[in-house]
Amino acid sequence: MIDFAINIEPLYPGMDICGKIERVSAAGFQAVEFWSWDDRDISRIKETCRKHGVKVRAFSGTKSYSLCDGEHSKEYIEWIKRSIEAAKILDCDTLILFPNHFTPCGCADFRDKYSRGAMIANITHTLTCLAPLLEEEDMTVLLEPLCNLGADAGMAVTDTVLGADIVRAVDSPKVRLLCDVYHMQVMHGNLLQNITDNMDVVPYLHLADAPDRHEPGTGEINFNFLLRKIKESGYDGTVCFEYFPAGETEAGFSSIKEAGKLLL
Template sequence: MKRSEFLQKGLMATGALVAGSSLTSNASTQTVNKAAKTFNLNYGPHDGMFKNLAGNNFLDQIQFMYDQGFRGIEDNGMSGRSPQEQEKIGNLLAKLGMAMGVFVLNKGGNGANTLAAGKKDHIDIFLKGCHEAVEISKRCGGKFTTVVPGDFARNLSLDMQTAHVIDALRKGAEILEPHGIVMVLEPLSDTPDLFLRTSNQTYLICRAVNSPSCKILYDIYHMQRNEGDLIANMERTWSEIAYIQTGDNPGRKEPTTGEINYKNIFKYLYEKGYKGVVGMEHGVSGSGKDGEQRLIEAYREVDAFM
């Protein structure tokens, strides 16, 4: 299957209706309100981002997001939710016509079980997470799952570690590909111990895995810290990028709070034809309701690139 067809089907399936569950929060009884104007890109807030304006219930927050013009969400913690809660989220997203962005693959790679080491028990944990992701996807409608290969195995050469990561990801792709699920590899800047650090390194690995189920998650915050030259690096690796996340630098808060020119970056993404969720994986610079309202205004400001 061509990459474009594969991702298109995955995006269309995102947020699909999952039967067998009824909503129990206030959101379940609300009709779809006349919402605020939608954005040029599909920005996706996460749980807790609007807890002061919408309350602590994630379903109520999703309804609030919709009313503010957002048409997507992401939820790193989806794997830790109960199956019943996953279904409720999927049902509400389908009702509102919203897209489900990434959820993190359960133990998809970390310092404790790094894929770079090539150890069978580490790979088995990763593959178990892939099988779980298939079931989670059926319930919540999400077609993108975040994978971090873990830390360096410093007793091995970099080439050997890279080969181990590729081998493990190929096995994971065999599980996910029949279900149209894409594991998106995220290079991070949190610690120098992390194996996956740059977009070109991730590009090389995705090309070697050679599956529509193994692509790049380009987190603009992390890539600004690790490599800069953001638009040029996205252009170089575009054929393997399947998901985008945001966060300004320094501080990892909403756009307009740091040094990144998000209006230009979003204009670039729009002109490239990116239709996926732009995950808002960052904090809120202000406090309380005023801080959350300012976050919405910041996205309106940087989305005004037309």
């Protein structure tokens, strides 16, 4: 059965994370995702979720090091260990990992340091090194291919098929692929086939429309077709709405819920 979540990071601009949890709970959402954890009061988040019956479905395990940078693989793994401890406090079993970490100027760019092939090898190596720890801790990580537009031109993995190949090479049940349909549409399209061809390694989807990354129905993606076909395919993972509201946050919730109904 498909389970749903909503990423609260872009919602209610200026509000603290616990306030966002309270507001989305009041709107009927029972699972949340967010980005960074280390700059937040984890105990307070845990208590807010407990009070409102909300589950933390996933958060980002990427911070100051990049999967594609082999020179800092050990530091990356140490950071994941810390992220796992935070996840345990929140009763969360999933971390989202980016190929590159982000700086105030866009994604960290290693193209002058490594060939593309070397970056892919670095990602595969670090994930392979992580796999025994993840299996021991019963923690899943999701590799998320991202777009390489503008300041993110150095993004090492932008293609769904490549991401799936990396995950299959690692060959661990705790290393999986996240398909974000916004990034997929921007980079290569062919959304349905790229998702269904790789369902063996894809337990998690991010939904937002393109090109502006707003609510489903505000752009060029035919969600009525896409979501009906995903349901028919037998997909039974997580669907998380990760989008930037086109207007006031709660004005967009009706379109989010309508999109969700297509998967029920």
